[in-house]
Amino acid sequence: MNSIRRIAHLDMDAFFASVELLRYPELRGQAVVVGGRSAHQPVEQPDGSRRFSRLREYAGRGVITTSTYEARALGVFSGMGLMKSAQLAPEAILLPANFDAYRDYSRKFKAAVAGIAPLIEDRGIDEIYIDLGDIAEETKVLAERIKQAVFAATGLTCSIGISPNKLLAKICSDLEKPNGITILGMDDIPERIWPLPARKINGIGPKASATLARLGINTIGDLAATPAELLVRKFGQTTGVWLHQVAHGLDERPIVTESEPKSISRESTFERDLHARQDRAELSGLFTALCRRVADDLQRQGYVSRTIGIKLRFADFHTLTRDITVPIGLSDGDQIRKVAGECLKRVPLTQKIRLLGVRASGLVPAADAVLAPPAAQSELPF
DNA sequence: CTGTCATTAGTCAGACAG
DNA sequence: ATTACTGTCTGACTAATG
Numbered sequence: 001m002n003s004i005r006r007i008a009h010l011d012m013d014a015f016f017a018s019v020e021l022l023r024y025p026e027l028r029g030q031a032v033v034v035g036g037r038s039a040h041q042p043v044e045q046p047d048g049s050r051r052f053s054r055l056r057e058y059a060g061r062g063v064i065t066t067s068t069y070e071a072r073a074l075g076v077f078s079g080m081g082l083m084k085s086a087q088l089a090p091e092a093i094l095l096p097a098n099f100d101a102y103r104d105y106s107r108k109f110k111a112a113v114a115g116i117a118p119l120i121e122d123r124g125i126d127e128i129y130i131d132l133g134d135i136a137e138e139t140k141v142l143a144e145r146i147k148q149a150v151f152a153a154t155g156l157t158c159s160i161g162i163s164p165n166k167l168l169a170k171i172c173s174d175l176e177k178p179n180g181i182t183i184l185g186m187d188d189i190p191e192r193i194w195p196l197p198a199r200k201i202n203g204i205g206p207k208a209s210a211t212l213a214r215l216g217i218n219t220i221g222d223l224a225a226t227p228a229e230l231l232v233r234k235f236g237q238t239t240g241v242w243l244h245q246v247a248h249g250l251d252e253r254p255i256v257t258e259s260e261p262k263s264i265s266r267e268s269t270f271e272r273d274l275h276a277r278q279d280r281a282e283l284s285g286l287f288t289a290l291c292r293r294v295a296d297d298l299q300r301q302g303y304v305s306r307t308i309g310i311k312l313r314f315a316d317f318h319t320l321t322r323d324i325t326v327p328i329g330l331s332d333g334d335q336i337r338k339v340a341g342e343c344l345k346r347v348p349l350t351q352k353i354r355l356l357g358v359r360a361s362g363l364v365p366a367a368d369a370v371l372a373p374p375a376a377q378s379e380l381p382f
Numbered sequence: 383c384t385g386t387c388a389t390t391a392g393t394c395a396g397a398c399a400g
Numbered sequence: 401a402t403t404a405c406t407g408t409c410t411g412a413c414t415a416a417t418g
Contacts, residue, residue, distance in 0.1 A: 015400095035404080036404090037404085059401080060401090061401080061402075061403080061404080062403095062404065063402085063403065063404050063405095064404095065400095065404080065405095078400090079403080079404085080402085080403080081401090081402035081403050081404095082402085083401060083402055083403090084402050084403080085402095097404095123399090123400075124399080124400045124406095124407095125400070126400070127400075202398090202399080203397095203398070203399090204398090205397060205398045205399080206397085206398090207396085207397060207398085208397080208398090236411085238410080238411090239410090261407080262407075262408065262409090263406090263407065263408080264406090264407090265405085265406060265407075266405085266406085267404085267405065267406080268404090268405085269403095269404065269405085307392085307393095309393090309394095317402095317403075319395085319396090320394080320395080321393090321394060321395075322393085322394080323392085323393065323394080324392095324393090325391085325392060325393085355404090355405095357405090357406095359406095359407095
């Protein structure tokens with residue numbers, strides 16, 4: 001038996017910005033962006049109204065995390081530098097990100113969906129895949145019911161795409177955003193999927209789409225019409241075959257309902273570029289603090305790490321990493337700091353540094369961790 | 383004994399995504 | 401005064417092991 005799967009992709013609409021609008025309803029209908037680091041918190045006025053920061057008042061190195069649809073209409077999108085977006089939309093409202101609130105709403109919407117359809121794959125804070133396979137209900141009715149449950153639990157809207165696989169469901173959920181439902185079968189691929197830019201496929205990013213464009217391949221339909229051999233020649237066996245498959249809407253990946261973390265990391269971009277010698281003390285303090293935060297995260301989540309790594313980004317934006325694998329898992333801040341310090345010794349520090357990061361990978365659940373044997377015992381045969 | 387091959391672990395960069 | 405932060409995956413390369 002191999003019946004057609006029914007997979008939904010649910011994506012919250014402008015999630016962070018929408019959560020902010022619940023808190024500040026007077027901003028509804030305005031261009032609002034979320035981003036930057038603290039500072040621009042709204043200020044309560046004597047008359048009870050609030051004063052909000054404008055994008056033109058911003059100074060710093062932050063980027064936009066999310067923007068309302070009104071802001072997007074002004075050409076201001078997530079990932080864009082706040083200084084740059086201030087040129088385009090100087091009067092847009094700027095709010096700091098409030099991750100605790102977003103996590104809270106994330107839990108709420110996921111719980112609401114789980115009450116109807118429990119087979120859920122978590123894809124980050126604002127989206128999920130849902131396996132609707134066994135639910136005996138007409139697809140459209142079911143999708144409406146899920147949307148209503150999410151709204152009842154959060155006051156937020158979402159968009160849902162439903163298709164025979166994850167690839168298509170993901171593309172679908174974006175087709176009628178915001179607050180939309182899109183249901184597509186394999187028959188709809190030529191009409192609804194092939195006209196879309198290749199970039200709409202999850203996994204084709206800026207680099208791959210530029211390479212495709214150089215080959216004259218712009219839409220998913222162009223990609224579907226390209227011989228698999230050509231794609232394999234240009235992208236290699238794995239990627240070439242994958243491109244050919246996805247262009248035809250084929251994807252067999254299962255819904256994955258649980259997973260273990262692979263790495264835990266912390267990084268931060270400085271307010272100004274720092275020099276390894278000149279700003280040595282400051283840099284050292286930040287480095288230690290990052291190690292401590294990684295250690296806290298490891299302990300809180302119950303892991304030890306066998307591979308400790310660092311990341312540096314220089315003034316010219318060139319980025320490098322170094323890591324070291326140690327025989328016994330670590331979760332202590334000082335020990336992590338020592339190993340991270342060894343990594344740092346292998347980096348030539350000529351340029352100024354704008355970002356420093358610390359990463360722990362090779363995670364082992366603390367319960368399974370091998371304890372460091374006392375030195376006196378390590379020489380014994382048993 | 384030497385060369386080759388397969389396999390695995392470790393390291394690093396880069397692409398991608400939310 | 402442009403470009404966050406956290407995390408996953410893959411490919412390339414090297415070294416070690418058998």
